[in-house]
Structure formats: C-alpha cells, structure tokens
Amino acid sequence: MSKLKILHLSTECYPAAKTGGLGDVVGALPKYQNRAGHKADVIIPKYGIPWIKASEHKNIFEGTISLGMESHYFSIDRYQGDSEFDLLFANIPSLFDRNGIYADQNGFFGDEFKRWIAFIKSVLKWLITAEIQYDILHCHDHHTGLIPFFIRYCPEYEKLKQIPTVFTIHNGKYQGINSWKEFHYLPYFPGEFGGLIEWNDHINLMSAGIRNCWSLTTVSNSYLNELKYDSDGLEWLFINESAKSVGILNGIDTKQWDPTTDGLITNVLKKSISQFKKNNRNALLDQIHSKNEAPIVAFIGRLVYEKGIDFLIDLLQNYLTYYPGSLHFVILGTGDQLFESSLYFLHKRFPEDITLILKYDESLAHQMYAGSDFLIMPSRVEPCGLNQFYALRYGTIPIVRRIGGLADSITDIGDPGGNGICFDNLSIHDGMHALNRVLPLYQNKKEFNLLRKNIMLEDNSWDASSEKYAAIYQSLIA
Ligand code: ADP
Numbered sequence: 090m091s092k093l094k095i096l097h098l099s100t101e102c103y104p105a106a107k108t109g110g111l112g113d114v115v116g117a118l119p120k121y122q123n124r125a126g127h128k129a130d131v132i133i134p135k136y137g138i139p140w141i142k143a144s145e146h147k148n149i150f151e152g153t154i155s156l157g158m159e160s161h162y163f164s165i166d167r168y169q170g171d172s173e174f175d176l177l178f179a180n181i182p183s184l185f186d187r188n189g190i191y192a193d194q195n196g197f198f199g200d201e202f203k204r205w206i207a208f209i210k211s212v213l214k215w216l217i218t219a220e221i222q223y224d225i226l227h228c229h230d231h232h233t234g235l236i237p238f239f240i241r242y243c244p245e246y247e248k249l250k251q252i253p254t255v256f257t258i259h260n261g262k263y264q265g266i267n268s269w270k271e272f273h274y275l276p277y278f279p280g281e282f283g284g285l286i287e288w289n290d291h292i293n294l295m296s297a298g299i300r301n302c303w304s305l306t307t308v309s310n311s312y313l314n315e316l317k318y319d320s321d322g323l324e325w326l327f328i329n330e331s332a333k334s335v336g337i338l339n340g341i342d343t344k345q346w347d348p349t350t351d352g353l354i355t356n357v358l359k360k361s362i363s364q365f366k367k368n369n370r371n372a373l374l375d376q377i378h379s380k381n382e383a384p385i386v387a388f389i390g391r392l393v394y395e396k397g398i399d400f401l402i403d404l405l406q407n408y409l410t411y412y413p414g415s416l417h418f419v420i421l422g423t424g425d426q427l428f429e430s431s432l433y434f435l436h437k438r439f440p441e442d443i444t445l446i447l448k449y450d451e452s453l454a455h456q457m458y459a460g461s462d463f464l465i466m467p468s469r470v471e472p473c474g475l476n477q478f479y480a481l482r483y484g485t486i487p488i489v490r491r492i493g494g495l496a497d498s499i500t501d502i503g504d505p506g507g508n509g510i511c512f513d514n515l516s517i518h519d520g521m522h523a524l525n526r527v528l529p530l531y532q533n534k535k536e537f538n539l540l541r542k543n544i545m546l547e548d549n550s551w552d553a554s555s556e557k558y559a560a561i562y563q564s565l566i567a
Contacts, residue, residue, distance in 0.1 A: 093562055094221060095122060095129040098212060098236060099229040100205075102133045103345075105140050105168070105176060106190050108449075109391060110339070110475045111230060111259045114308070117342035118558070119174040121551035125559065128175075130221075134208045135166060135178035137186040145169040146178060150219070154181075154210040156203060157273035163211040179211045202267045205232045205294070206274045213239060217248050225562045227255045231265035234298030235275075238286050241301055242278040253565035255558070256302035258295070260472055261312075261320050262395055265294030289322060299326055303333070303565050306558075308473035309494035310336030315470075337558060338497055339473040340551030341482065346458075348483050348545070353455035362541055366460070366484055373419070373460030376453065377444045381417040384531045386524075387461035387485070389454050389476055392424025392432070392447075397467035397490065397515055402431050404467065404520040409439045411521075415528060419444045419461065421453055458483040463527055469515060471495045478549040481508060484541040486530075488523055490515060498549070502530070508544045 101107050103116030119129035135141060146166035153160050161183050168176040179185075184204045187193055191201070198204070213236070216223070226249075228236045237254040240246045269292060288296035299305055307313040313336035316327045327334070344350075348358040348365065355372035358365040370385065392398045405418055420432060420443065429447055436445040446453065458464070464480040465488045473494030477487040487509035489495040499509040510526050512519040530537055 091563070091566075093127045093224045093559070093566070095119070095127055095225045095227055095562065096216075096223040097129065097131045097227045097229065098209075098233045099131065099133055100190060100208075100232045102131050102176065105144070105178075106133055106136055106138060107451075108190055110308075110473065113342070113475050114259065114339055115229060117340070117345070117551055118555055120342060120344075121340070121555040122559070123174055125555060127559070130175040130177060130223075132165075132177040132179060132212055134185045134204070135180040135182075136190055137188050138190065139188075141178070146180075149177075150215045152211070152214050154207060154214060156207055156210075161207060163207070163214075165211070165215045179208050179215075181207050181211055201232075202265070202271050202292075202294075203274055205265070206235070209233065209236055209239065210276065213246050213249065217246065223252060224566060225255060226252050227257065227558075228298060228302065229257050230259050231263055231294040231298060234265060234294035234296075235286065236298075237301035237303070238278075238282075238297050239276060242282045242285070243276045244278075245276050253303040253562070254301075255304045255306060255561060255565070256298040257306045257308065258298075258316075258472070259308055261295065261307075261316055261323070262470065264288075264296070264321065264323070267292045267294070288326070293323075296323060296326055299323070299330055304561050305330055305334040306561070307334070307336050308339045309497045310338070311496045312336060312472045312493040315493060335557075335561065336497075337554050338494060339475060339478075340554045341475060341478045341549055343482070343548075343550040346455075346479055346482050348459065351455055351459070353452045354459040355456065356459075362484055362545065363538060366462075366541065369456065369460035370462075371460075373456050376456060377419060377446065379417070379419075379441075379444055381441055381444075383415055383417040383442075384463065384527060385417050385419055385461040386463040386465050386488070386527065387457045387480075388418070388420045388422065388465050389457055390422050390466075392422040392428040394425070395468065395470040396424075397469045398424070398428045398432075400469070400515045400520065401465070401467050402428070402435055404517060404524070405435060405439075405443065407517050408521060408524050409442050413439065413442060416524065417442060417444070418465075419446075419457060421446045421448075421450065421457060423447055423449055458485055461485045462531060463488050463510075466490065466495060467515065467520065468492055468495060474498070477509070481544040481547050481549060484545045486510065486540060486544065488512075488527070502540065508540075508547065
C-alpha cells in the first residue's frame, strides 16, 4: 500500500474544538493514520475559544476571499504545540473570532452558511498554491459538504479537480438547508450544475456532499441502512448513492482513553479492576457531593430529542416511582432548555436518586466513565455513538437501545459475547425491563466482575477502522 497525504476538513477536532463525537473522531483517526505511515493533517476554523486562544500558531499563508460584495482577510495557521498530526487553522477573524463553535452564551450564531462557505473558500484558495499536494480530501459532515462540488464544477478550483473526496456523515440530522437567496456567497459555477447542490428547492449542504463526493461513508453500517428509510427527506438520495456508500464503525483513541494512565480520573487502573472501580466510584460521589450507595447509572451527552431524553425523563419518573432508592442516576449534559428544565424538576422530585449536572465538563465525563457501574444510552438515533466504547474501556456496562452504531457495537449479555444490556423499543415497558435487569446483575458479584473484566479487554481502537478508510482511499486513487 502506498503512503498517502490526507487532509481532514472539519469544524471540530479534539482537543482544540469539540462539542461531541465529530471532535473525538477527527482528533483520533489522523493519529492512527499517521502511525500507519500516512501523512494525515487536519484543518478546522480558528475559533476564538479558550484552547485555541491559549495555543501558539505559525502563519503559513495569507489571502482574501470574497463573499458576495464583501471581502474578508484570512490566513492559514499551523498549531505549534505537541500533536501527533499537523493541526491547521483557517483564520478568518471577521467570522470566527467568537467564543464558541456554533453558538455562544447568547445562542446560535445564525450565519452558519456564510461561515462554512468562508471556511471552505479559504482552505481551497490555500490548497491551490500550497506546497503540499494532498492525495485525498476527507470532508466531515454537512459543513464541508460543498467541497466535492466546488472542486468539480467551479473553474476557480480547477487545479484541485482530480483530488478524490471522501464525505463522512457523523450526524445526518443536521443537513445545512439554506435559501437560494444566499447564493451570492458561492463561487461561480456554470448554472446548469446548480441542481447538484439543491434538494427540495433549497441549497442543501448534506445532499451536495452525498451527490458530489467520490466516496460516501457513515459511521456505522446500521446507520447507513437506517438513513435509507428515515433521513428527513434524503432517503431516495441515500438509496440512489448506495454503490459508493459504506458504513465504517468509529473507534476510540485508546491512548487518550486509557484507564491505566488517564490524567483526568482520580485513580488509574493498577492491578485490581474492583479496586479501580471502587476508588473511582468514591471519588465521583465526592465530586458530585452524594452519599448514595446504590449502583450508579450514568448518562453523558447532549440533552436533545435524538438522544431520547424525553424518553429517559419518562422512564426515570416511572422507575423511581416504583423503586425509589434502588439506582442512582447521574446525568451530565447540556442541550434543549425544555429537557434541561424537565430534568431539573425530576431531580427536585427525586433529589437523592438523580444527580444532575447541566454543563459540559470533559474531566467529569472521564470520572463518570471510570466511577459509574452502568451507562444508559436510550438514543432515538445514534449514528455510531462513542460513549459506549469509553464505558466499555473503563469497565462500565452499557445499557443501550439497539439502534445505529449501538446495534453494531453492543450485544446483549443474554447472547454469546454479550457486553451490555440491550432493548429495542423506546417504550416504558422495554425501558423498565432493561432497568430491572440492572440490580440482579450488580448483585451477582461473580458474573458482574467477570463481565467488567471482559469488556475492559475489548479492542475498540481505531486500528481496524482506520485500515478500512485507507482501503477506500487506495481504491479511489487507483
Ligand atoms: P454526539 O452525537 O454528541 O456526537 P457521541 O456519542 O458520538 O455523541 O459523542 C459524544 C462525546 O461528547 C463523548 O466524548 C462524550 O463523552 C462527550 N460529551 C457529550 N456531552 C458532554 C458533557 N456534557 N460533558 C462532557 N463530555 C460530553
């Protein structure tokens, strides 16, 4: 296999900028690609957020881009700190020097379309003259969905036309739907190609990526199939583009998520798994000021409809009404205000049984994976999900709804090779049944400890999946 030069284009990359799984993936996959001998770099917009503000960069390119009647200065900056891959920033201060990725304390920014076009235009302008010539442009999610179209059909980017593009969908819910009134932000292309970025009379960034990329991937196989039945109007497109589509399950960065070295947890794993779990459990209880001795069932994530938060609220209300005091639910997340306040009132009703932390806290998340007994993911939609992998790695048993990547990674403990508790329907009946299996499992110490040991031994690293991406790249170049 030849060694490749790959550029990942994304709006998130851990540790610089992360709101969820996209950041984790883009911060991890390139490391594994570099370890395999490729040269994988990442470019994201330069936001005015603390991590980026506090880091050092070297300016490697400067220019201007036009957006309709406006002209914007930009530069391409290279991160100077320690990193296993080259991390580049598209610095467009007029549009990105804000304290947030998509939103700040005042809410969503509202000029996303203009910002993503500016990001793409500045990166492509740099690439035209850049010393490095990439073999592959790997575009992530709808924000970068116009890249495959631009380099194919806009004369301005003619020089890049031959570079194969891979478009990966991490979350199909956000399509980037915009009115044709914003057409003036786009670079020139012959009018007859306009249909290739349009869906339902709108410019649709997701559909543009799907149609124009050379290869389409989603972050699990089940999710790819689900999109053909339910993708908010794009179903036909997914069916039509099946021949160039493949689902590749995400992996995790096992160096960053390593229970034997993790600097964000209070007690690293030495010899005994039981001791590791016990010490971290106590540390977690201290951190959240709780004396509850019941098994801990954690939830970590965005408090949104897709994650099944409405269902979780109903389920906990039912469960705790019947069985107060038997399980301790620890919830960490931020999201829709309605869900935040419903959870708050539920916590008020069951203050001992529910600990609620309404914030984004990377360190606490690590401590929760290490110190909890179970992790619940009652997702309505789950393209891949990473939390279940982190839970497994830290000896926390996942309780998942069998959907998307959860179906592809978690097998019920009643089946051979089982590594979690699974349920199929978002019904109180199914949810109660799943929760009713928790205590008996927890109390059967022999079975429980063996399960913990087995799940911690699983290899869910990027090793296997990064090879699958490499095989796609090679096939495109061939
Ligand atoms: P998403 O749909 O949000 O991308 P994933 O399961 O793919 O879901 O990834 C979620 C990532 O975000 C995990 O690393 C998880 O630990 C992290 N995360 C989500 N919410 C929070 C939070 N409130 N605090 C800390 N980490 C969080």
